[in-house]
Amino acid sequence: MPKRKKSIAGLLSLEVIKELARPSDVRYGRAIHRRGGVEIISAEPSKVEAWVGGLKGSVAEGGGQRRRTRIFSRGERLAWHCAGNPKNHQVFCKHCVALALKILRRGGKRSKRS
Numbered sequence: 736m737p738k739r740k741k742s743i744a745g746l747l748s749l750e751v752i753k754e755l756a757r758p759s760d761v762r763y764g765r766a767i768h769r770r771g772g773v774e775i776i777s778a779e780p781s782k783v784e785a786w787v788g789g790l791k792g793s794v795a796e797g798g799g800q801r802r803r804t805r806i807f808s809r810g811e812r813l814a815w816h817c818a819g820n821p822k823n824h825q826v827f828c829k830h831c832v833a834l835a836l837k838i839l840r841r842g843g844k845r846s847k848r849s
Contacts, residue, residue: 742780743806743838746813752835755813755827764832766797773837782807783838787817787830797833804830806838 753761767773767788774786782805789801802819817830 741808741811743783743808743813744780746808746811747806747835747839749839751813752827752832756829756832757826760827760829760832763794763797763799763829764836766795767799767829767833768797768836768840770797772797773833775837776803778841783834785834785837787833794829799829802830804834806831806834 752764756764767790770790772788772790776784776786778784784803784805786801787804788797788799790797790799792798800819802817804815804817806813806815808814815825815827815831817825817828819830820826820828
């Protein structure tokens with residue numbers, strides 16, 4: 736029997752985000768999210784794609800280039816892709832953090848610090 740894809744909301748938490756991302760990307764991703772820099776393109780339980788970033792200001796304020804970013808599940812695992820990452824270097828960047836925070840908020844899992 737084939738494995739069912741787990742929902743992204745079931746795989747994400749603030750703790751997971753902090754484990755996957757560098758502290759600076761958590762900070763910058765929070766700034767992008769806080770300033771409304773995440774525009775959802777499509778959303779399904781196992782895949783969310785969005786335009787992230789493109790805000791004016793410094794990096795610390797969430798400023799920077801706009802990137803097409805996707806977070807999805809591969810069976811029981813979380814996976815992601817950001818157009819800003821160099822080939823074969825799939826870091827959980829500030830764009831991924833911002834999108835993950837948006838997914839958590841949309842899923843009703845609010846945090847005092849998101």
